[in-house]
Amino acid sequence: CVSEIVTRRLSLYLRCLLMVNREGDDYISSKELAERYHLNADQIRKDLSYFGTFGKRGVGYNIEDTIVKLKEVLGLTQVYNVAIAGAGNLGTALADYPRINRDSFRIVALFDRDNRKVGAKTRTGIPIYHISGLEDRVRELNVRMGIISVPADAAQGIADRFVSAGVRGIMNFAPVRIQLPSYIKTISADFKSQLEVLAYYVSKIKVG
Amino acid sequence: CVSEIVTRRLSLYLRCLLMVNREGDDYISSKELAERYHLNADQIRKDLSYFGTFGKRGVGYNIEDTIVKLKEVLGLTQVYNVAIAGAGNLGTALADYPRINRDSFRIVALFDRDNRKVGAKTRTGIPIYHISGLEDRVRELNVRMGIISVPADAAQGIADRFVSAGVRGIMNFAPVRIQLPSYIKTISADFKSQLEVLAYYVSKIKVG
Numbered sequence: 526c527v528s529e530i531v532t533r534r535l536s537l538y539l540r541c542l543l544m545v546n547r548e549g550d551d552y553i554s555s556k557e558l559a560e561r562y563h564l565n566a567d568q569i570r571k572d573l574s575y576f577g578t579f580g581k582r583g584v585g586y587n588i589e590d591t592i593v594k595l596k597e598v599l600g601l602t603q604v605y606n607v608a609i610a611g612a613g614n615l616g617t618a619l620a621d622y623p624r625i626n627r628d629s630f631r632i633v634a635l636f637d638r639d640n641r642k643v644g645a646k647t648r649t650g651i652p653i654y655h656i657s658g659l660e661d662r663v664r665e666l667n668v669r670m671g672i673i674s675v676p677a678d679a680a681q682g683i684a685d686r687f688v689s690a691g692v693r694g695i696m697n698f699a700p701v702r703i704q705l706p707s708y709i710k711t712i713s714a715d716f717k718s719q720l721e722v723l724a725y726y727v728s729k730i731k732v733g
Numbered sequence: 734c735v736s737e738i739v740t741r742r743l744s745l746y747l748r749c750l751l752m753v754n755r756e757g758d759d760y761i762s763s764k765e766l767a768e769r770y771h772l773n774a775d776q777i778r779k780d781l782s783y784f785g786t787f788g789k790r791g792v793g794y795n796i797e798d799t800i801v802k803l804k805e806v807l808g809l810t811q812v813y814n815v816a817i818a819g820a821g822n823l824g825t826a827l828a829d830y831p832r833i834n835r836d837s838f839r840i841v842a843l844f845d846r847d848n849r850k851v852g853a854k855t856r857t858g859i860p861i862y863h864i865s866g867l868e869d870r871v872r873e874l875n876v877r878m879g880i881i882s883v884p885a886d887a888a889q890g891i892a893d894r895f896v897s898a899g900v901r902g903i904m905n906f907a908p909v910r911i912q913l914p915s916y917i918k919t920i921s922a923d924f925k926s927q928l929e930v931l932a933y934y935v936s937k938i939k940v941g
C-alpha cells in the first residue's frame with residue numbers, strides 16, 4: 526500500500542487527465558500538465574514512474590493509456606456500492622451529488638431512524654431504509670463502503686454495525702473520532718480544517 | 734506563504750494538540766504525538782522548528798504554548814465572518830455543523846434565490862438572505878470568506894460577486910472549476926476524491 530498523500534495525488538492526476546482527454550489530444554507532457562493544473566512536474570514524473578508509467582521523450586504521456594493505468598492502480602476498475610447512514614441535510618447532499626453516481630461508485634442506500642424519511646427516495650432516486658435493517662441491506666446490496674453522516678453520539682455504534690456486516694472502508698463526517706479494527710480503512714472528513722487552510726491565505730492578503 | 738500541504742499538517746497538529754490539551758498534561762513529545770495520531774515524528778519536529786517552536790530535550794513541547802503559536806502561524810487569532818451561497822442540503826449542513834461556529838469562524842449568512850427559503854433561519858439560527866442582496870450584506874457583515882454551495886451553472890457568477898464585494902477566500906463545492914484573480918485563494922472541496930482514496934485501500938483488503 527502507498528500512503529494516503531500519494532493516493533490523493535494520483536487521484537488528482539486522474540481528474541486532470543480526464544479533463545484534458547475531453548479536448549482530443551493524444552499526448553501531454555508532465556510540464557504542460559503541471560502548468561495547467563498548478564502541479565509539480567518532477568513529482569508527476571516520479572509518481573507515475575513508480576507505477577511503471579513513463580512518458581516518451583519530447584512527446585509526453587499517452588493520455589488514454591495513463592488514465593487506464595491510474596484507474597488500475599487506484600482500484601477504480603471495479604464498481605463499489607456505497608451506503609450512507611443519516612438521511613439528513615449532509616447525507617442527502619452527498620447522495621445526490623452529480624459527480625458520484627457514475628464511474629466507480631454507486632450510492633445504493635441511505636439509512637435513517639426517522640420514520641417520516643424511511644420508505645422515501647432522494648431527488649435522484651436513492652432509497653431510504655430504516656436503520657434497523659442496516660446489516661441485512663448491506664449484505665443484500667453488497668455494500669463495501671459506508672459513510673457516516675449522523676450526529677456524533679450515534680457514529681461509533683453505526684460504524685461498528687457497518688463493519689460487522691462486511692463493510693471494509695468508512696468515511697466519517699461526524700465530529701467524533703471513531704475506533705475501528707486496524708484492517709478497516711477510515712477517512713475522516715472535516716470541512717473546518719479546509720476552512721483553516723483558507724483562513725491562512727486570507728490572513729496573508731493585504732486588505733484594500 | 735507556505736504550501737497548502739504544510740498548512741494542512743499544521744492544522745492537523747493543532748487539532749491533535751487541542752484534544753491532548755483536554756487531558757491535562759503540560760508537555761508532549763513529538764514521538765508520543767506521532768504515535769497517538771498516526772503522524773510522523775520527524776515531520777512534526779521539522780514543521781514546528783521551521784516556525785520557531787522547539788521541544789525541550791527529554792520533556793517535549795509545551796502544549797499550551799505550541800497551540801498559541803500554531804494559531805498565530807495559521808492566522809487563527811482573529812475571527813473570520815463566512816457566508817454560504819446556496820441554502821440547499823449541503824449549504825444548510827455546513828451552516829449548522831457544530832464544529833464551525835466557534836473559535837475563528839462565524840457563519841453569518843446564507844444566500845439563496847428561492848423565496849420560500851429567504852427570510853427563514855437554519856436550525857442553529859443563521860439567517861437566509863436573498864441572493865440579490867449579496868454584495869450589500871457581504872460589506873455590511875464584513876464577510877471575508879465565501880462558500881459556494883449552488884448548482885454548477887451558478888457557481889462562477891456567484892464567486893465573481895463575492896470577490897467584487899470584497900471577499901478574499903473562496904471554498905467551492907460545486908462540480909465546476911471556477912476562475913478567479915490570482916490574489917484570491919480558492920479551495921475546491923470534492924468528497925469524490927476522498928472516496929477514491931478510500932477505494933484504493935478497500936481494493937487492497939482481502940475479502941473474507
Ligand SMILES: NC(=O)c1ccc[n+]([C@@H]2O[C@H](COP(=O)([O-])OP(=O)(O)OC[C@H]3O[C@@H](n4cnc5c(N)ncnc54)[C@H](O)[C@@H]3O)[C@@H](O)[C@H]2O)c1
Nearest residue numbers: 611613614615637638674675676679699714715716826830
Ligand atoms: N465533516 C464535515 O465537514 C461536516 C459538515 C456538516 C455536517 N457534519 C456532520 O454530519 C452529520 C450530519 O449532519 P446534518 O446536517 O445532515 O444533520 P441532520 O440532523 O440534518 O441529519 C442527521 C440525520 O441522522 C438521523 N439520525 C440521527 N440519529 C440516528 C441514528 N442513531 N440512526 C440512524 N439515523 C440517525 C436523523 O434522523 C437525521 O435524518 C452531523 O454529525 C454533523 O455534525 C459534518
Ligand SMILES: NC(=O)c1ccc[n+]([C@@H]2O[C@H](COP(=O)([O-])OP(=O)(O)OC[C@H]3O[C@@H](n4cnc5c(N)ncnc54)[C@H](O)[C@@H]3O)[C@@H](O)[C@H]2O)c1
Nearest residue numbers: 618622819820821822823845846882883884887922923924
Ligand atoms: N464537493 C462535494 O463533495 C459535494 C457534495 C455534495 C454536493 N455538492 C454540490 O454542492 C451544490 C449544492 O448541493 P445541494 O445538494 O445542497 O443542492 P440543493 O439543490 O439542495 O441546493 C442548492 C441551493 O442553491 C439554490 N440556488 C440555485 N441557483 C441559485 C442561484 N443562482 N443563486 C442563489 N441560490 C441558488 C437553490 O435554491 C437551492 O436552495 C451542488 O453543486 C452539488 O453538486 C458537492
